[in-house]
Amino acid sequence: MSITVAMYSHDSLGLGHARRNRALAHALAADLPRLTGQRVRGLLIAGHPDATQDALPPGWDWLVLPGFARTPGGYASRNLGVSASRLTALRSGTAAAALEAVEPDLFIADRHPFGVGDELGEALSMLRERGTATVLGLREVLDSPDVARREWEKASWNGFSGADAVAAAYDAVWVYGDRGVYDPVATGELPGPLAERSVFTGYLSHGRPDDPVGPSGVQAPQPYVLTMVGGGSDGGALGLAAATARVPAGHTHIILTGPQMPQKDHDAILDAVCRSGAPKGTVRVSRYAPHVPKLVRHAAAVISMTGYNSMAEVMATTTPALTVPRSGHREEQPRRAAALARAGAVDLLPADELSAQAVGEWFSSAVRRRTFRDHIDLDGLTHIGDVAHELLAAQRPAAVTGLQHNATERIPHVSV
Known part of the structure; x- marks a missing residue:
């Protein structure tokens, strides 16, 4: 028996989305076997080839989609020279085929619930039909409340619109931050239907994967x-x-x-x-x-x-x-x-x-001082195994063993 996790990031600008997912992959690979007694494997779907420079845990791999780039006129193909609509169709079909093949128990999308050009729509319909637990992972700050609201209002999926479409597609929203530092619910960036199913994990800080320094790595004597x-x-x-x-x-x-x-x-x-x-x-x-x-x-x-x-x-x-x-x-x-x-x-x-x-x-x-940050919840990567374990047990109890589960009980160190 094993648990399969799949993650998605669109990666049109920067590598932040893929690196968040990569940090989660290492945390889940470390904690879920301890919590479930089962092996954990996974697939990270990314949109930039540089993402693969970061190593994954054993049993995990990358799938790199042909890339989008953000331009003044909107999203455009990074390298292929095809229209945005053709690239979306290629990416959508590739992601759906991959997810159908690996049959994930848990799917996590970073920031964009339906991907570029709604490229995740087909895959999400398939995942919902097979009972996969679905999570939308969000950084703690989205944008100004007005911009965030307009972005949520544009969403549509399977006859739902706005934030209700996202709520229909995702079982949970994981906010990777400390609500005492920044609260997107209070600012209005996270609307009601999503706020109701949100879990504040703490910042994904402590326990980040730290790749070894190779011969070509950046090295300098201290200080x-x-x-x-x-x-x-x-x-x-x-x-x-x-x-x-x-x-x-x-x-x-x-x-x-x-x-x-x-x-x-x-x-x-x-x-x-x-x-x-x-x-x-x-x-x-x-x-x-x-x-x-x-x-x-x-x-x-x-x-x-x-x-x-x-x-x-x-x-x-x-x-x-x-x-x-x-x-x-x-x-x-x-x-x-x-x-x-x-x-x-x-x-x-x-x-x-x-x-x-x-x-x-x-x-x-x-250079003459230090900064102490232990008053902030920086243990999101420590918490995430328990959060995922509880969600998996609620959605697919037959796939998870060894859990003393109470659906009404919240994990003490996670703010909701």
């Missing part, structure tokens, strides 16, 4: 400071400011530009480092490091954009952090940055105040 920009597609400005910032005496500066940073922006950062006059080897620039949690943990200080995964990795440490939220596109990052700054978890530098001088001055002060 060092770190700048990272997530996937990097819009991190050029922060990378440039960091490239010419003054490095604290006796420290090395590592700059991670991200696998999705445009080549011209990456080259501009390298050129800026060369022109900065910093002693050779003081500033090291790399596109990618599989062991970011370890780099953050051992850094004297870190500057980062405010994507969910970057903040989750930062908050698992006592490393002082300055966050520079992305401006434009969505209000997600500014809202998260403000909430975490109010909670004392990070320092905040608005994007319009970014400069090499501001970066250098912050580094100089930050």
Whole structure:
């Protein structure tokens, strides 16, 4: 007997969705066998080939769909050169066939309930018919309440519309955050039909998978400071400011530009480092490091954009952090940055105040202190096995063994 888990992320911009699912995969692979006595295997459906650079637990694998990219005119094919509708049909059929083949007991979609262009509609109908437990996983901040409401209103599936369509397709909504730091129900980002079935897991921080440092990995002697920009597609400005910032005496500066940073922006950062006059080897620039949690943990200080995964990795440490939220596109990052700054978890530098001088001055002060974040619930990955176990037992009790289940009983450490 085994339990099969399938996850989906659309990955049109950045790798945050796939990396959230990957962290969940490691947590579920570790905890569900202990809770159920059964082997756990899984499939992660992703939309960007860079996702596969991150290792999965034994018995798990990636399925990479042909990619979408976000453009000023909407979603478009990243590489194939076909219309968005043809690409949606290809992705939809591929995902449905894969899910039909693996027959998951648990399906988790990250952020977008029906995928790009409703590409998950067919698959969800099949999963609902076979009794698969379905979960919509959400970061704690979606967007401004007005934008979030309009996005929910657009949803439609099997004769349902709006938030009711999402509620019909998904048994549970897992919110990966601490309600005391940011509450999307209170702000109106999570409407009533979904709020009723939501579980706040805590941030997915402690227990993130930490890949080993290989021969080609980013390595630097301590002490060092770190700048990272997530996937990097819009991190050029922060990378440039960091490239010419003054490095604290006796420290090395590592700059991670991200696998999705445009080549011209990456080259501009390298050129800026060369022109900065910093002693050779003081500033090291790399596109990618599989062991970011370890780099953050051992850094004297870190500057980062405010994507969910970057903040989750930062908050698992006592490393002082300055966050520079992305401006434009969505209000997600500014809202998260403000909430975490109010909670004392990070320092905040608005994007319009970014400069090499501001970066250098912050580094100089930050390397002399630590930041403690133990007042925030950072144990979502520890909680998630119990949350999944309870859902599986309620939906498919025959598939789960060893559970003393009470449908009316809530798990004490999970806020609902």
